[in-house]
Amino acid sequence: MGDGAALVSTLTLDADWTATVTGEPLLVTPRLDFRDSQVRVGPYGSVEERERFLVDTFGSGPWLWDTPDELRFDPVSRNLVGAEFRITYWAADPEDSARVPDLPPVSPGGLRADVPEDFRLEVTEDLCLGPGDTVLTCLRDLDVLDEPLEARIGIAPDVALLVQHGTVVGWSLTDPVQYLTSGFAAPDPAPAAQATRRLFTESLNLTTSPLLDDVQHRVPSAVARLRALYEALRAQREDRHRADALLALIGDLYEEYGGR
Known part of the structure; x- marks a missing residue:
């Protein structure tokens, strides 16, 4: 493990629920489902497989x-075996996003639950976008930026948990x-086209505040951008x-708000 993971051996995820940092990150490729605003890291490939996965594991999960x-753990080994994160629609101001620190670097490391019990992992409230949208960072709140991060624990390729005072305060997805x-x-394993990267940036702009609010209120300039996209x-x-x-998402918005 890298220095960050070595300094942080135990993470708090919910009140007194803790997990130990291991040297075994998941090898599962993350999937960014843009329509549902979710990042999925798991071995399932359908709704039915996901439901079975939830039944066969424990951790933080949906309830009613x-x-x-x-974050889902194997009941025998107690090792992390999957994760899903929801991308908030509230985009931080560029000035706040610029405050997201580059350090510490990501240290590859999995998690092992200290007790085989369910817990709750609150969704994050603020989305910070790196230059060129090369990194999505979702934070518990912007107060996190007032102090340094202790560690970034890379639990899967390009997916990291952000740690402050031993507590998980957010997560990030690189590229x-x-x-x-x-x-x-x-996902398509081929490199993304440059045209796609530009369209991704505009898609993010129009599906997060404040531009999403303008689209929903049918502000002409925002609707024009939606049509062009x-x-x-x-x-x-x-x-x-x-x-x-x-x-999949931009088309839904266009049908709802892009009509002339």
Whole structure:
């Protein structure tokens, strides 16, 4: 493990619920389902497989209308075996996003539950976007930025938990456009096209506040941007898997708010 993980051996996730940092991150490729605003890291490929996965594991998970972020553990080894994170619609101001520290670097490390019991992992409230949207960082709140981070624990490729005072205060996904997909489908392993990266940035802008609020209130300039993005995504010939993943949500917004 890297220095950050070595300094932090135990993480608090919910009140007194803790997990031990191991040297065994998941090897599962993350999937960014843009329409549902979720990052999935798990061995399942359908709704039915996911439901069985939840039954066969423990940790933080949905309950009735409660939909917290999810970390799932194997009941025998107590090792982390899957995760799901929800991307908040509240985008931080550029000035706040610029405060997200580059250090400490990500240290690969899995988790092992200290007790085989369920817990609750609150969803994050603020989305901070790195330059060029190359990193999505979701934080518990912006107060996290007032103090340094202790560690970034890389629990899967390009997915890290952010740690402050021994507590998980957020998570990040590096190179999110690479992992764009729809539903439970595997992402395209080929590098994302530059055109897709530009369209991803505009898609993020129009599906987070404050521009999303303008779209929903049918502000003409925002609706014009939505129409232009919709047409650009439909017209893009390369990287169709990722373009279609973006279009799944942008198309819904266009049908609701883009009419003339």
